[in-house]
Amino acid sequence: MSGTLYGVGLGPGAPDLMTLRAARLIGGATCIAYPTLAGGQSFARSIAADLIPAGIREIVMDLPMATERRSAQAAYDKGAAEIAATLETGEDVVCFCEGDPFFYGSFMYVFSRLSGRYCIEVVPGVTSVTACAARAGLPITARNETLTILPGPLEEDVLRKRIAAAESIALMKVGRHLPKIRRVLTELGLADRSVYVERATLAQEVILPLRDAPADAPYFSMILLTKGTDPWL
Amino acid sequence: MSGTLYGVGLGPGAPDLMTLRAARLIGGATCIAYPTLAGGQSFARSIAADLIPAGIREIVMDLPMATERRSAQAAYDKGAAEIAATLETGEDVVCFCEGDPFFYGSFMYVFSRLSGRYCIEVVPGVTSVTACAARAGLPITARNETLTILPGPLEEDVLRKRIAAAESIALMKVGRHLPKIRRVLTELGLADRSVYVERATLAQEVILPLRDAPADAPYFSMILLTKGTDPWL
Known part of the structure; x- marks a missing residue:
């Protein structure tokens, strides 16, 4: 049986403005995924940092600068494929998103690639x-x-x-x-x-x-x- | 020194969709405030119920049915006065609000009455x-x-x-x-x-x-x- 993909909204930035559900999912995660921009730090990961268990697997989707649309799509393709491969082994993946996943959230791009194929739970966040x-x-x-x-x-x-x-x-x-x-x-x-x-x-x-x-x-x-x-x- | 009024968004309904900050404030509260409708149960209080310390003081603002605008204003006047009296003693008050306090939230009516007179911290919630x-x-x-x-x-x-x-x-x-x-x-x-x-x-x-x-x-x-x-x- 495949794992579940959690698209987790982390809220606006202060770590304690994430939800209890987000915190529980992150604390129990064995594999997380998140976007970075042009090799930089991930804002989403920084919000969750204190809760991420040591040594777990991290799937990084590195996006090019905003205007290069095609390369961004390729980065999401690659990330979604890595996430799918993990879900196939039965492992859950917790995908981070600043703010709320479905309100201008990067998670939409992962969702659109994997929806219908895997069990996906979206955890809303403070916008x-x-x-x-x-x-x-x-x-x-x-x-x-x-x-x-x-x-x-x-x-x-x-x-x-x-x-x-x-x-x-x-x-x-x-x-x-x-x-x-x-x-x-x-x-x-x-x-x-x-x-x-x-x-x-x-x-x-x-x-x-x-x-x-x-x-x-x-x-x-x-x-x-x-x-x-x-x-x- | 006066206490602080916290206007706390509790999110859409599932208790674990409140923020870590909301949960911490509720768990440490000595006085809470919330609206009820026509003597009914408070939806906001039900979201927070498991976290409310036993025996603390509760300020209930009982609102009439939606269309009676003037009586609603009177209920908020009375509630705000009770909250103010508590803040004057130096005690903090945690005021509950479903969803987010400033997004169609009942807390606005308390905020408008006490803003500028007391220290107020608004804790956003999932809408x-x-x-x-x-x-x-x-x-x-x-x-x-x-x-x-x-x-x-x-x-x-x-x-x-x-x-x-x-x-x-x-x-x-x-x-x-x-x-x-x-x-x-x-x-x-x-x-x-x-x-x-x-x-x-x-x-x-x-x-x-x-x-x-x-x-x-x-x-x-x-x-x-x-x-x-x-x-x-």
């Missing part, structure tokens, strides 16, 4: 959206308000249209798209309502009004805003 | 959106896709317009709004792509194609859909 809101002290959505999640790499006119039509908004993956996003928010008169959050819940966390956000925002940064008056008062 | 996606095996959003969260109680024409304009969608608080939502999704040709999830991660969990969803959906139900082809393949 960066609510972690940023918690850290910024900004209740992001209440009652019958809508929340729109927008990736920063979207084209400027698409962003403008979607931001104009939305109520509460979380802009993800800000990074080098910060000037474009700031321009759109300023045009729409929303810049002064916007909060910039970088590396939420980690020691290097930064929380600033958008106007003070640094020019060199990292990939793991977000902008949050609400348009409403405080409807919960 | 029902990603819990439902995980349980339904539906990667909800990848790459540069957008995700729109819509509350089911919205007016039919508002829902139609927002659903038509969105990409991936999570419809929250479905309950008695199911017929209206199903009508809109059918009109838009999206019903066959939609998944219905009820009480995700609990023993009573139900996951069905939308066409098979029960007429008497509970408040804790959700509809998920993605419009794209699978972009992660």
Whole structure:
């Protein structure tokens, strides 16, 4: 009988913001898998580090820099094949994912390759959206308000249209798209309502009004805003 | 010195989907607070039940049925006053919230009353959106896709317009709004792509194609859909 593949969300970064289930699965793992970027450290692995049993097998999926789509697919192909070979022996594999596996998570790429062939359990995690809101002290959505999640790499006119039509908004993956996003928010008169959050819940966390956000925002940064008056008062 | 108020997200329902931080705070609590609905059991308290130390103080905020807005505000006023009185003695209070405190969470109403006056730490939790996606095996959003969260109680024409304009969608608080939502999704040709999830991660969990969803959906139900082809393949 084949092993089970666990796609485990590790939350936004602080190790104690992973779930009890994630911690139990990691502590009992004999084989883990995770992505790295261009030979660098794995953020996901760093979140789980203190819980990983010594000497267990580690399947590393090394991804090229973001824009090389075909090579990324090849890295996931190779990783999925290694994971499948392990599952075939009856061993379970615990695959790490920052945040939540199905919310912009790298685990989707493994899931799409192995779904239907093996038993897969997805363990949801705390997303960066609510972690940023918690850290910024900004209740992001209440009652019958809508929340729109927008990736920063979207084209400027698409962003403008979607931001104009939305109520509460979380802009993800800000990074080098910060000037474009700031321009759109300023045009729409929303810049002064916007909060910039970088590396939420980690020691290097930064929380600033958008106007003070640094020019060199990292990939793991977000902008949050609400348009409403405080409807919960 | 005043105590600290912790607004703790408990996740979608399965007790082991709370975070390690939430579990530690509950296990060390001397005073907890949580809402109940019309004298019923507290769902939030039931998630945490096994971790609550025996004999500690419990502040119960009993809310009337959903539509009586003014009485709900009065219940939060009273609860916030009790919490404040406890904090004044230097004691910490751990306030429970299903899901995440700032994502349609009841804790917002306590936060708005005590913010600025006391030290408040918000502990994010796993939201029902990603819990439902995980349980339904539906990667909800990848790459540069957008995700729109819509509350089911919205007016039919508002829902139609927002659903038509969105990409991936999570419809929250479905309950008695199911017929209206199903009508809109059918009109838009999206019903066959939609998944219905009820009480995700609990023993009573139900996951069905939308066409098979029960007429008497509970408040804790959700509809998920993605419009794209699978972009992660």
